[in-house]
Amino acid sequence: MVNVGEKEITARSAHAVAHVVLPPALAALLQGDEIASKKGPVFQTAILAGVMGAKKTPELIPLCHPLAIENCKIEIVPKPLAADGSAEVEIHCRVSLHGKTGVEMEALTGASVAALTLYDMGKAVSHDIVIREIRLLEKTVGKNDFKKL
DSSP states (O other), X not given: OOOOTTSOOEEEEEEEEEEEEEOHHHHTTEETTEEEXXXXXXXXXXXXXHHHHHHTHHHHSTTXXXXXXXEEEEEEEEOOOOTTSOXXXXXXXXXXXXXXXXXXXXXHHHHHXXXXXXXXXXXXXXXXXEEEEEEEEEEESSTTOEEOO
């Protein structure tokens, strides 16, 4: 584990995104900004799971510092249907706090867990769901800011 004892407490944030491709059978169930399934509302459940995943990051990834996250917001943005009837959704996870270490792992974990939950809830309709990409878009901490928008 990295020693952060001498670091200053500063405002820190991170923004990660996961891209998920829904096959036509699942995309056809999109109604506005949600998919209703036998298990319940898919996107709302994925949002809750993503927040829970972000909070549990140090339990999942060795050597991550336990952090007192002050804010975690998950947003699922459906894109228009493709010509083949499939649809892509972007899962954005934004995490922030005041602390001695960054929250990029929490943002990446939140986006990942939300994407996995979407897969789990959609697999009853189709196993052709593709979690295509999970990446960090932005990290702010002061001198080491990172932005890839």
